[in-house]
Amino acid sequence: MSVESLPVLKPNDFASDQDVRWCPGCGDYAILAQMKKVLPTLGVPRENIVFVSGIGCSSRFPYYMNTYGMHSIHGRAPAVATGIKTVRPDLQVWVITGDGDGLSIGGNHLMHAIRRNMDLNIVLFNNRIYGLTKGQYSPTSLLGHKTKSTPMGAIDNPLNPLSIVIGAEGTFVARTIDTNLKHMGKVMERAAAHSGTSFIEVYQNCNVFNDGAWEYAKDRETKAETTLELEHGKPMIFGKDRDKGIRLNGLDPEVVQLGKGITEDDLLFHDERAIEPSLAYLLTRMRHQDGFPEPIGVFRAVAAPRYDELINDQIELAVTERGAGDLETLFHSGDTWKVE
Amino acid sequence: MSTVSQKPTQQLEEATVRFCGDSGDGMQLAGTQFTNTSALAGNDVATFPDFPAEIRAPRGTKAGVSGFQIHFSSKEIYTPGDNVDALVAMNPAALVTNIGDLRGGGILICNEGAFDKKGLEQAGYESNPLEDGSLEKNYVLHKVDMTKLTRATVDDLGLSQKQADRCRNFFAMGLVFWLYDRSLDPTIRFIEDKFGKKPEVAEANRRALTAGFNYGETVEAINTQYQVGKAELSPGTYRNIMGNTALAWGLITAARLSGRRLFLGAYPITPASDILHELAKHKNYDVLTFQAEDEIAAVTAAIGAAYAGEMAVTASSGPGIALKGEALGLAVMTELPMIVINVQRGGPSTGLPTKTEQADLFQAMYGRNGECPMPVIAAAGPADCFDAAQEAWRIAVEHMIPVFFLTDGYIANGSEPWRIPDVDSLEKTKVTYAAPLENGDDFLPYERNEKLARPWARPGTPTLMHRVGGLEKQDITGNVSYDPANHQHMVDTRAKKVSIIAESIPPQEVDGPESGELLVVSWGGPYGSCATAVHAAQAAGKSVAHCHLRYLNPFPKNLEQVLRSYKKVLIPELNCGQLRSILRSEFLIDVAGLNKVQGKPFSVGEILERIEEEVLGVGS
Secondary structure, eight states: OOOOOOOOOOGGGGBOSSOOOSOTTOTHHHHHHHHHHHGGGTTOOGGGEEEEEOSSSGGGGGGGBSSEEEEOSTTOHHHHHHHHHHHOTTSEEEEEEEHHIIIIITHHHHHHHHHTTOSEEEEEEEOSSBTTTTSBOOTTSOTTOOBTTBTTOOOSOOOOHHHHHHHTTOSEEEEEETTOHHHHHHHHHHHHHSSSOEEEEEEOOOTTTSTTTTHHHHOTTTHHHHEEEOOTTSBOEESTTSOEEEEEETTEEEEEESBTTBOGGGSOBOOTTOSSOHHHHHHHHOOSOTTOOEEEEEEEEOOOOOHHHHHHHHHHHHHHHHOSOOHHHHHTSSOOEEEO | OOOOOSSOEEEESEEEEEEEEETTSOHHHHHHHHHHHHHHTTOEEEEEEEOOSSSSOSTTOGGGEEEEEEEEESSOOOSSOSSEEEEEESSHHHHHHHGGGEEEEEEEEEEGGGOSHHHHHHHTOSSOTTTSSTTTTTSEEEEEOHHHHHHHHTGGGOOOHHHHHTTHHHHHHHHHHHHTTOOSHHHHHHHHHHHTTSHHHHHHHHHHHHHHHHHHHHOTTOOOEEEEOOOOOOSEEEEEEEHHHHHHHHHHHHHHHHTOOEEEEEOOOTTTHHHHHHHHTOGGGTEEEEEOSSHHHHHHHHHHHHHTTSEEEEEEOHHHHHHHHHHHHHHHHHTOOEEEEEEEOBOSTTOBTTSOOOTTHHHHHHOSSSSOOOOEEEOOSTTHHHHHHHHHHHHHHHHTOEEEEEEEHHHHHOEEEEEOOOGGGSOOOOOOOOOOOSSOOOOOTBOOOTTOOOOOOOTTOTTOOOEEESSOBOTBTOOBOOOHHHHHHHHHHHHHHHHGGGGGSOOOOOBSOSSEEEEEEEESTTHHHHHHHHHHHHHTTOOEEEEEESEEESOOTTHHHHHTTEEEEEEEESSSSHHHHHHHHHHOOOOEEEEOOSSSOOOHHHHHHHHHHHHHHTTO
C-alpha cells in the first residue's frame, strides 16, 4: 500500500486572490495571518475546509481564505455550519463571528450549536463594538460605554461570552488575544484538534471605533498583572515576578501573594478536563478588576458525543436494522389494494 | 368479519360520513380507519379532518370539537363532499356545531350518554334535542348510549372507567362500519399493531368495535344497511395517502433517484410538522432530519446542506416562512438548489393554525427584500404532492435555484387513494457536480450554462475552492462586486433564471372546451371543488372549462393565450384575490374572483352557483 503524501502547503496557499479590506491596524489582520499559519500544519487539504461567517467586519474572513466558504447572513453562521457538518462530517468547518453577530442577533444559534456539540471551530472576534455599522455599542460593551447609539452611556449589562458558552455546555472553551500570536496559534491548533464544538474568544482591537478596549491585557507593562495564562495541571500563578496566585476561598477566588506561608500548593490548579464545568465557569467570571487577572488559554476541554456523529450513527443503525431504504418497500408499506 | 346482514340493504352511488366529538374522543382515528377501510373496499375516497388548535380544549365545549369527514364513492370524486349523509355526534357540543352540515333526511347517530345537564349547558342547549322531538323532524335520529354500552362490553377486563370510555370511538366506528357494510378486519389489524403490547386495551377496543357492529345488526330501530360499490379507478395497486405523507415520500423519492442525501431543516409548526415526523421515520433512506432551534436555523442549515452538495429542504407554514425571508434571499443570491415548503394556514400572525387558507401566494412571490424572484409551484391535492415534490427538485437542480412549494392545511391533512407508481417509470433528476480543473485554470463559480445555471461545486473537490455569500456577486467570477452595471445585470439575470424555467414545463392544459364562455382557473387545494363544479356545469350544457395551475412562477408559456380564449375568467381562491391580482397585472386581462377566508375549503355548491351566475351574465 502506497501512502500518498499531502503536498506541503504554506500560509500563502491559504490566501485567496481577494484584497483584504479591513481598516489598516485592525486586529483582524493578525487573526487572519495566524489562521493561515496554523492551517498548513493540520494536514487537512484545503478543499476539505469550509469557513462560514455571518455579517460584520470579522465575517469578511471567508473571502480571504482559499478554502470553501460562505459569508452568510447576520448571526446565522452556526446554523449554516450545522447544515454543512451534518450532511458532510468529513469536512472541517470553521465559524467566524463577532460579539454582535454571535451574541446579539445570532445568540440563539450559537447557544444551540454549542449544546449540540457540533464539530465546529467557532472563533468569536470580540471588540466590544459594532464596527461595520460604524460604532454602536455591542452586547459586550461595558456599562457606561458612550457610543453613537448610547450618547449617555450604555445601560445594559454586558454578556461574558465564555460564561455563555459554558452555560450552553461548551466542551472546548478558550480565550486568546490578537497581539499574542504564538498563544493564538496554539489555541487554534488545540481547537482544530478538539472533537466537538471548539469556541475561541479573541480579544480583538477595533482601532477605529473602540481603540484600546483590551489595552490592559496587551500592554507589555501591564499584561503580566492583568492576564493569567492557564495551563492544565499547573497552579494559577501570574504577575511580572510570578509571585501572585489565585486561591479558592469557599466558592470565591481570591488573589494571594506567594510566600509568607502561602505556597503553590495552596493555589488553585487548573484542570481543563474537569467534567463539572464549575471551575471553568468561575474562571470565565474573573474580570480585570480588584487586582484580578483575566485568564487566557484553554478553560475547558472535555470529550462528549457530537450531534453530527450521532445523527449519522442513527442513519447507519437504521440501515443495519432495516436495510438500505427501498422505494418499492416504502410505497407498499401498510394496507394496499389492487384494481384490475 | 363477514356476517351477512339479515336486514334490507340499499345501494348508493356515494356517501359522506362525518365523525365529530371532543378532541379527546378519538374522532381523527375513527375517520382514518373508516377511510382506509373504504379505500380497501375499492371506493374512491376524499377526506377532510377538521380539528381545533388546542390539543385538549375544556371537555365538552364547542371550542374542543374535532371532526373528520369522509366522502366515499363508486365513481371518481375530488372533494370530501359538501353535505353529510350520516353524522356521528359524540356529545351535544359536537351536535350543535355540526348539525348544520347534515342533509335533510340524513342519518344522525348521537351518543345519548353525553347528553346530560352539563353537556347540554356547555353546548348552549336549553332543552335536550334528543328528547324534544326537534331532530326527528328533519333527520333519522338514532340515540345510542355508547358510553354505557362500551363500559358494559369491556366490564370484566379490569380497566378503569377512563380507559373504558376511551374505547367509545371504536364502538362508534363499529356501528358506522355496519351501517355501510364495511369489513372490520383492517381495523382489527390496526388494533393489534397499535395496542399489541397492551393486550387488555387491545381486547377492549376489539370488543367495543364488534359491539358497535353487532348493535347495528340487532337493534330494530336501525333498519337499513347501505352499500357503496367499487369505483372504477385505473388498474394498479393503490393505497390511501395523506398530503404531508405524499410530500415526504416525494422528497425521499427525489433524493433516492438523484443519489443524494436528503436533509430537512424544520421547526415544529402546524400544519407542516407531519412532514418532519414522516421523514424522521425513514432514516434508512439516508434522510437527515434536523429539528432546529428556530425557523431561521432550519432554513440556514438547509442552505448549508445545499452548499455541501446534498438535497436540502425546509418545511414550514406562513409564520415560519416569514422568519425565513432573509435567508431565502441568501439562497437566491448564492444560487443553490433547495426546496422551501409552505403548508399554508389561516393568517395573518398566528391566525388559524389548524384551518386552511391560500393567502401566502404573495408571500411566496414577493415576500423578500430586494428584487428576489423564486419559482413557485403548488400541489393540487394529497396524492399530487408526491409528483410535485419531485418536480420541485428537478427545477431546483436543473436551474440551480431555491424553489417554493405551496400546499395548504386541507391538502396536508386530507387523504385520497394513490396509485402506487412503478419505481422504474419515475423520472430521475440527475445531479452533476462541477468537475475538478486540471489545467490550473481559475474556477468560475458563477459561470452559466444555457439555462443560466451556475455549477454546483461540492466541498471536498480539489481546485474548486470558492466562496459564496449574500453580497452582490460579480457574474462569472462570483467575487464581491459593487459595480452598478453588474448589479443591474445580476438582478436581470436572476429574474431571467426564473422565467427561463417556462421552457421546461408542460403547456397549460384545460379540462373542457378550448374556448367558450367561462374559464375557471384554480391553484392548490380548490382543485377538487373546481373540477367537480365544472364537470357538473358541463354536464348541464354550460360552456365552461377548468384550468388548474401547478406552476405559479413562471406561468406556462401558453397561459395568456388560454385565458384569452374565454369570454370570462373566474378564479376561486381561499384568499382575497392574490392569483387574480397577479394574472391581471401580468396579462392585463380582467379576471373575476370567488374569494373566501373562513378557514374552510370551498364547497362544490358555492363554486357551481358562481359559475352559473357568471355564465348567465356572459354577454349581458
